[in-house]
Amino acid sequence: LNSANNGMNGNGVHHVSVRAHVSVNPAKLKSHRQRWNVRPSEMSKKTLNPIRAIVDGMKLTPNPEKPMIALSIGDPTVFGNLPTDDTVLQAMKEAIDSHKYNGYAPSVGYQKSREAVSNFYSCPEAPLEGKDVILTSGCSQAIELAISVLCNPGDNILVPRPGFSLYKTLAVSMGIQVKHYNLLPEKSWEIDLQHLESLIDDKTACLIVNNPSNPCGSVFTKDHQHKILAVASRNCIPILVDEIYGDMVFPGCDFQPLAPLSSDVPILSCGGLAKRWLVPGWRMGWILIHDRNDIFGTGIREGLIKLSQRILGPCTVVQGALESILNDTPPEFYQGTISFLKSNSEICFSELSTVPGLNPVMPTGAMYIMVGIEMEHFPDFQNDVEFTERLVTEQSVFCLPATAFEYPNFFRIVVTVPEEMMIEACIRIREFCARHYRPRSQDSHELDQ
Numbered sequence: 001l002n003s004a005n006n007g008m009n010g011n012g013v014h015h016v017s018v019r020a021h022v023s024v025n026p027a028k029l030k031s032h033r034q035r036w037n038v039r040p041s042e043m044s045k046k047t048l049n050p051i052r053a054i055v056d057g058m059k060l061t062p063n064p065e066k067p068m069i070a071l072s073i074g075d076p077t078v079f080g081n082l083p084t085d086d087t088v089l090q091a092m093k094e095a096i097d098s099h100k101y102n103g104y105a106p107s108v109g110y111q112k113s114r115e116a117v118s119n120f121y122s123c124p125e126a127p128l129e130g131k132d133v134i135l136t137s138g139c140s141q142a143i144e145l146a147i148s149v150l151c152n153p154g155d156n157i158l159v160p161r162p163g164f165s166l167y168k169t170l171a172v173s174m175g176i177q178v179k180h181y182n183l184l185p186e187k188s189w190e191i192d193l194q195h196l197e198s199l200i201d202d203k204t205a206c207l208i209v210n211n212p213s214n215p216c217g218s219v220f221t222k223d224h225q226h227k228i229l230a231v232a233s234r235n236c237i238p239i240l241v242d243e244i245y246g247d248m249v250f251p252g253c254d255f256q257p258l259a260p261l262s263s264d265v266p267i268l269s270c271g272g273l274a275k276r277w278l279v280p281g282w283r284m285g286w287i288l289i290h291d292r293n294d295i296f297g298t299g300i301r302e303g304l305i306k307l308s309q310r311i312l313g314p315c316t317v318v319q320g321a322l323e324s325i326l327n328d329t330p331p332e333f334y335q336g337t338i339s340f341l342k343s344n345s346e347i348c349f350s351e352l353s354t355v356p357g358l359n360p361v362m363p364t365g366a367m368y369i370m371v372g373i374e375m376e377h378f379p380d381f382q383n384d385v386e387f388t389e390r391l392v393t394e395q396s397v398f399c400l401p402a403t404a405f406e407y408p409n410f411f412r413i414v415v416t417v418p419e420e421m422m423i424e425a426c427i428r429i430r431e432f433c434a435r436h437y438r439p440r441s442q443d444s445h446e447l448d449q
Contacts, residue, residue: 001276002180013263018426018441022100028267033431033444039126043173043174045175046172046173047169047172047173048129048169048172048177049165049166049169050165050168050169050404050405050406051165051400051404051427054401054404055072055384055400055401055404057156058385058388058389058392059389059393060389060392060398061392061393061394061418061435062393062396062398063089063274063392063394063395063396064324065392065394066396066428067396067418068392068396068397068398069396069397069398069421069425069428070112070398070412071397071398071399071400071413071414071417071425072398072399072400072412073414074214074367074368074369075280075416076275076278076280076337076416077278077279077280077281077377077411078416079416079417079418079421081279081416081417081418082278082337082340082416084277085277085279085329085330087319087324087325087328087329087330087333087345088277088279088321088325089326090324091305091321091322091325091328092317092318093320094321095317095320095321098320100317100320101316101317101319101320102151102311102317104312104316105313105316105319106313107308107309107311107312107313108133108134108135108304108305108307108308108313109133109134109135109286109313109319110135110315110316110319110320111130112323113135113319113322113323114130114134114135115129115133115271115322116132116133116322116323116326116327117133117135117288117322117326118130118132118133118288119285119326119331120286120326120327120432121145121257121269121271123260124337125259125261126257126259126260126262126290126292128288128290132288132289132290132291132330133287133288133289134253134286134287134288134289134304134305134308135284135285135286135313135314135319136272136282136283136284136285136287136308136313136314137283137284137285137311137314137315138269138272138274138280138284138285138314139171139242139244139271139272139274139285139312140166140285141283141311141314142270142271142285142286142287143166143167143170143240143242143270143283144170145287145304145308146206146240146268146270146287146304147167147170147171147174147176147206147240148174148239148307149268149300149303149304149307150205150240150268150300151171151174151176151205151206152176152205153174153175153176154175154176154177154203154430155176155177155181155203155204155205156176156177156178156201156205157171157176157177157178157179157204157205157206157207157208157240158179158180158181158196158199158200158204158205158207158208158237159171159178159179159180159205159208160180160181160191160208160209160210161181161182161183161405161406162215162216162241162370162402162405162406162410163180163208163210163213163214163215163405163406163408164210164214164215164405165184165404165405165406167208167247168406174432176205177203177259179199179204180406181195181196181199182197183213183216183218185361185370185372188218188361188364189213189216189218189361189370190218190220190224191209191220191224191228193227193231196228197231197234197235198229200231200235200237200326204235205237205238206237206238206239206240207228207231207232207237207238207239207240208239208241209239209240209241209242209298210241210242211225211241211242211243211245211246211255211258211260212243212245212246212248212249212255212364212365212366213245213365213366213368213372214244214245214366214367214368215368215400215402215405215407215412216361216363216366216368216370217345217361217364217365217366217367217368217369217370217415218361218363218364218365219249219253219254219255219364219365219366220256221256222254222256222261225256225258225261226261228258229258229261229262229263229265232265233263233264233265237265238260238265238266238268238295238296239262239265239266239267239268240267240268240270241257241258241259241267241268241269241270242270242429243257243258243269243270244270244271244272244274244275244285244391245275245276245365245366245367246271246276247276247334247363248337248338248341248365248366248367249365250338250341250342250345250363251335251338251339253343253364253365255365257269257418259288259290262290263314264293264295266290266291266293266295266296266300267288267290268287268288268289268290268293269287269288269290270285270286270287271286271288272284272285272286273283273285273318273322274323275366275367276334276337277325277329278337282315282318283314283315283318284314284315284318284319285314287304289301289304297316338365338424341366341367341415341416343364343419344415344416344417344419344422345369346362346417346424347413347422347423347426348360348369348413348415348422348435349362349369351423351426351430352426352429352430353430354373354422355430355433355434356377356433356437357373357374357377357378357433357437358371358372358373358374358429358433358436359371359372359373359374360372364393365417367414367415367416368412368413368414369412369413369415370402370410370411370412370413371410371411371413372374372409372410373387373409373410373411373414375387375392375409375437376440377437377439377440378436378437378438379431379438380436383401383403383408383409384401384402384403384409384410384411385401385403387401387411388400388401388411389401390432390436391428391432394432394435395428395429395431395432396428397425397429397432399411399412399413399429400412412419413425
């Protein structure tokens with residue numbers, strides 16, 4: 001019988017024929033919702049960016065007599081003084097002109113582009129093939145996919161404090177608990193390994209390591225990374241390592257990727273073009289799957305492939321340019337960037353380390369410097385948020401309060417600004433501190449004696 005005639009659809013579901021039962025009001029068969037009630041999802045309500053929450057709550061009214069200097073934005077392109085290399089732009093132009101990259105790519109990326117990344121990062125201690133690379137829409141999506149594939153709601157992850165706020169934003173929105181392990185400013189922001197290990201329990205699904213660090217600008221030694229791996233190995237915890245600032249380290253300092261040092265700990269390494277190639281808006285990131293002992297097995301790989309299908313992969317034009325970007329960018333371009341960052345960091349450190357009440361920690365990589373505030377010497381302010389808020393009001397200099405990174409009484413400076421702006425900003429910060437600094441009572445007694 002035809003299903004239209006017998007009231008059955010192709011799935012064997014019975015349809016009520018209104019004509020057969022004229023007395024039944026069709027509206028009664030629907031739900032009894034009487035009014036509109038469209039609400040945001042629980043996931044959207046649990047999604048909170050701590051930086052936005054803090055900055056949006058600040059009263060930021062610059063001094064109209066002083067031009068604004070924003071040392072708050074982790075985007076190296078903002079001031080126009082750090083353009084990407086011409087070879088990078090040329091690779092993009094050629095990708096567009098080829099007309100080959102206007103359609104959909106596989107959700108994990110073109111095989112040729114994945115192989116370009118695997119060839120670039122492969123080494124004898126941690127060999128990579130194209131199948132070990134998932135291309136993503138920026139490093140932030142790489143981090144999201146890595147957390148999503150390793151963790152279930154109710155699990156917990158270990159993240160650095162101070163640390164990049166996105167880890168918490170993503171985890172909390174997915175119902176994953178965040179446990180913060182401490183970094184030690186007196187040890188150039190090394191991990192407090194004892195504290196780290198004390199946080200691990202049977203619900204710990206992954207350890208996030210960020211090296212070089214945002215917001216600290218620190219770079220871990222090989223020895224320290226071996227100790228981190230030992231903690232993960234003892235407790236059978238996989239590592240998500242965020243190496244977006246990989247190789248952005250100052251001359252005289254070495255960056256050592258984590259995966260080649262691991263003998264047994266499986267690692268998802270997240271990276272991208274954003275920072276080293278100075279094109280954060282191009283949204284090209286990747287996950288490198290390091291699993292030499294087959295601990296992840298096929299499950300994690302297949303999980304990443306499935307998760308990548310949610311947005312069908314990153315921009316195809318950038319994928320088309322990727323091989324040339326990685327292989328043809330001259331070493332002088334990278335060297336020029338890190339020399340500039342080191343010079344600006346040294347200017348900032350030397351200027352602020354002689355300001356009473358401030359304790360900058362000299363970075364060795366990335367684009368940031370963290371500055372401690374001796375709050376007891378600044379009674380006009382209750383915390384780092386008020387301190388940085390008034391710095392804008394009085395001096396038109398905006399630094400990000402480190403409360404945004406779960407680390408009160410510090411602020412973060414981005415060192416990508418032009419040199420003359422960096423010098424001017426330091427002069428204004430010094431002036432601001434001189435106005436508000438108060439010696440403690442015991443200090444003044446010592447001075448009297």
